[in-house]
Amino acid sequence: MKSNQIEVDVLIIGAGPSGCVAAAYLNKKGVKVKVVEKSKFPRFVIGESLLPKCMEHFEEAGLLHVLENHGFEIKRGARFLRDDIVCNFDFSKKHTAGWDWTWQVPRADFDDLLATEIKKQGVDLSFEHEVVDTQIDNNGISITNIKDENGQQYTIKANFIIDSSGYGRVLPRLLGLDKPSSIPEHSSMFTHVKDINRPDGEEGTLITFDVLDRDTWFWVIPFSNGDTSIGFVGKTELIESYEGDMENMLKLSKYYHKRFENVDFKFNPISIKNYAKSVTQLYGKGYVLTGNSAEFLDPVFSSGVTFATESALKAAKLIDKALNNQSVDWQVEYSDYIMKGVNVFATYVKEWYTGNLQTLFFHRPENPEIKKQICAVLAGYVWDETNPFVKKHDRLVKNLAHIIHMNEKENNTD
């Protein structure tokens, strides 16, 4: 071994939820892991509303206890508003058995807790170490160049790379794996506020999606520290037209305008344009992509972190298997499995923006059985094929919206 080269079983790029879950799991299995993280924690990242399904991942990775002790705001469902109609999803009333609550989290604190805990558990994690480039040979052995906090370079030799670099998209960039997403292009502008006008009781802590029109919505994610995350999502032209003027944009929300009028922004509003990302392949010889580095759809159903941790745990399990000389069918066991869940959410995102899903959410009277099935999807249980809204996702939303429209037409002509 050269003096400036480290040898490990697995190199993990990025210490977000995806990287931390993968690292914790592999470390527990006795695998030699190295995590390199470009920034210094705590660092801001967006993605603050979790789904119940991801609680399973933190639990299995041995990370849940540190999160439980922190006192994050508990999220028991999600509220969608359109004009005067309220659609409340309650995770305790869902088709699939499993967790019925999760958290709303400022990610700087949340990710820092995870990273601190994996270090405590013995994971070798270096902050301010950035992957610069990598060479992967035909056997999947990689030599990766890392730049440390002093600008010094060293290399890491690994049997596997898990790319959990989120928006850094390290391997998609270096290996040319990016492809355009099939999700319609949208952008976002968001900030955190000191929520001084927060009402008492449940209203003050409820996560809400205020639907302004078919393409435009506003999120409100209250945290237990008294701050609230607020953000708009809409067509890129609309977000661009406000040129970062969040105060003015807040006038679009009739329901929330008063609460957030003249409150202090904790930082200048950030815009992320055309955020949907996709790749040509999720794995290759010696590497696997997890979390946002693999795929990002849309924030409307808060699926990002849950996919990040689901894919991380799956990748870690398969790598552990491979390192124990068991055969792994990466196409079936990883790619097909992950894409099954991604495709369900992709349908929901697309049908949100066609308006069909909004028709189902805001149609009255509600059908409790259908609501339970959709609720399970919104809780992240998108692999449960006993749920017709998972198994027949590509047809059911569209067909049901069509029936509702037809009935409405008939009623109007009666």
Ligand SMILES: Cc1cc2nc3c(=O)[nH]c(=O)nc-3n(C[C@H](O)[C@H](O)[C@H](O)COP(=O)(O)OP(=O)(O)OC[C@H]3O[C@@H](n4cnc5c(N)ncnc54)[C@H](O)[C@@H]3O)c2cc1C
């Ligand atoms: C507008 C918007 C709103 C969102 N809202 C939600 C939401 O409410 N709920 C939700 O679940 N998701 C949401 N998401 C998605 C969420 O942000 C991501 O899915 C989630 O952060 C992915 O986690 P990750 O671990 O894959 O990546 P990240 O959390 O992004 O972590 C990746 C890490 O890799 C590091 N890194 C990058 N490049 C390098 C490099 N070259 N070398 C070393 N390290 C590197 C980064 O510094 C970073 O710390 C939202 C996304 C957008 C765009």
